[in-house]
Amino acid sequence: MESPEDGNIMLELIRNKDWSQTSLGEPEHWPRSLKVGLDIILHSGYPMFIWWGPDLIMFHNDAYLPVLGQKHPDALGQSAREVWAEVWGQIGGVVENVFRGEEFHARDLLMYLGRKGFMEETYWTFSYSPFRDDNGAIGGLFCACNEESAKIQQQRRLSCIKDISSLSARYRELPALGEATIKVLEKNARDIQFSALYLRRDDGLKFDLVAGSKIMGSAETFPAELQPLVGEGDEDCMIDHLQKSRQIVIADDLEQVLEEVRHEDGKPINSVAMVPLLKPGQQEVTGLLLCGLSPYLEMDDEYKNYLTLTAAQISTAIADVRSFEKERKKEIALARSEKRFREMADNVPLIIWVTDKTGRCTYINKQWGIYSGQSESMWKDFGWLEAVHPEDLEEVKTNFQYATETRTPYTQNYRLKDRAGNFYWHVDSGLPNFDENYQFVGFIGAVFNIHEQKVAEEQLKEKEEKLRLAAAATNLGTWDYYPLDGILQWSDICKEIFGIPVREDMTYEKFLDALHEEDRERTDLKVRAALQGTEHYDIEYRVVRRTDGKERWIRATGQSYLNDKNEAYRFIGTAQDITDRKLAEEQKDDFLRIAGHELRTPLTSIAGYLGLLQRMIGEQEKTRPFLDKCLQSTLKMRSLITDFLDISKVERGELSFKMETANFSAIVKDTIDNMDLAATRHVLDLHLEPDLYIYGDEERLEQVVVNLLSNAQKYSPKGQTIKVQLSGSKGRIFFRIQDQGIGMQQKEVEKIFNKFYRAASGSKVKGMGLGLYIVKKIIDYHNGEIRVQTVPGKGTQFTVEFPEIEPS
């Protein structure tokens, strides 16, 4: 105590205090040992004190001042009994023992001290030891102490927070988590006297109670809901404040509200903290924790931090549980939607399947069972492959594996066995399936029966292949037209024939352009008719080749295919260059025409001279029969040549008619009279109605009668009857020639009017197959008709019908 020292508050106070008024008296009379002790404590940085004498006069150092709180500076020189009256019941006995020579040690001892104007919960580690006076007797008590309040409080708070953080691992539902949280908080009643957990509703308007502790001293439970901005109660305002500030709100004057609520020692609790629960990482208030605060603690930063951390832990646990609940809900929803999917899938007429990410089949709808007869245990995983056709199996496996590995959509055609063991073509399409986190979960696919389509396709392919081969072998061009898409495909040969570069794409318009001007419209009409399916396409037209500008004759044939709407979706056919044949035909026609003319002129004069000779020689001459035969042959030859000439005329459209009113009855009668029918000894049965008039060419009509009658002669045995009838009825003339000859097969009848056609039955008889061809042309020209009735071996009847006219 020698020298004054700056800043040593207690040293200063001791020096300046008037000790004369105390039981200790002036310092110069104090025992030396006390002075030495004071010297020690006043220079120590640790809280220390000496209580001296029976009155326990208090001496302490600066480090001890926080322990005294408001009791400083009055405490100096006072009796410890009075200064520490609040704890004397706890320590008085111990102090007495120290004076009896006993030392005392305490560790983390709880003491409620009134140093801050309220009874404060504090913890102490200290030792009391006897302090001897100059005579060696115990003159006082020496104490070195340390406050442990902060340490103890921190420990219990940390352990509380830890306990809360472990809750989310154990609880999966909100109410249970809430209960457990409150239970944990109840264990730390020194900090939180009571608590209640509220969560904000989805609509954000109200807070609902999840769980609350039992409020001590009160039967009351917490309100089931709190609502901000409604009413004017304190708690409502607090909630508004809390929502805005997102900070702890503390209400101190709740005695009214929490009237009956007491601390366990009976002290009323009048401070409540509302701690916001914030969504982790965000600013949104999702709930609040209502905490009854300890009346024995100061609301300092540590206390506040503890509450904030507790709320944060609770928020995290709630978020965990909520996301777990969400997951569960999703799982349930997924299970439900899967169930719905299956119900739907089972009722569609398709085979639908699902695989997992390893490619194992986890689901096939009922249709599969119906088709294949496989049960679930059979098709499961890779069992369904059993039904794949052995020839397709490898490919199916490879494609499927590839799609699964690359997670790409796939489509393939293969054959599947039905329950009866028959294979049918199917198309199988699969799509990779991803969950909401874009994770691949497998494939979903559908299988569709395409057997009929596939078979038809194959047949068409086969046809096309045959056609292609045939075309290549015969220099036949082929084309393939898809009218609905406007696509026209031409084979190289086809392009070659038309003089179009092989690389060039074709269109229908280009095709028409390539045609000879005069044939264009006619061809277009033919194509249109063919596309309507009404006509077979078979046409000859000219093209002007683009490469050399030359004209070529083409023969094209084709077939159209209609869809169910009766539209042609495809039109396939061939094209062949027939220019050479056409030329040959023309040359032949020219030759026939010229030759015919050249031959007919001398024959006509021969026939004339023979007629003259006939008349000159007279009936009796022996040479007469030879002359007759000679004349007959000449006439026959002339008629053949006429036929030839007529043919070439018909071909060129040059057959000429001299039309006038003609007596058809007379034509028929004269013609028959002039014909030498006696030579073949046929019996003629004539029924001719006279004076039936017709508008026509006499000579050509004569040709008709001659042809039909000589056919009847040629194709029926000698001596048979030939019946000739001519009659008129209702403006029509009917001319019938009926023989009892060899007849014809029915199927040949329609062909006998074709050029050069000869029926099989008449093959032994000479002929050129031209007569009826010309006859038909003549009858057509006269607006007439010709019909045939025939029975092989029994005979034939030709009926010619003309319109009758009035004689002029």
Ligand code: ADP
């Ligand atoms: P052709 O010179 O061969 O007689 P046509 O054009 O006159 O030529 O007759 C064509 C074919 O019709 C004949 O080849 C013959 O097979 C058949 N035909 C014509 N008329 C008769 C008939 N009256 N009886 C049986 N067959 C006939």
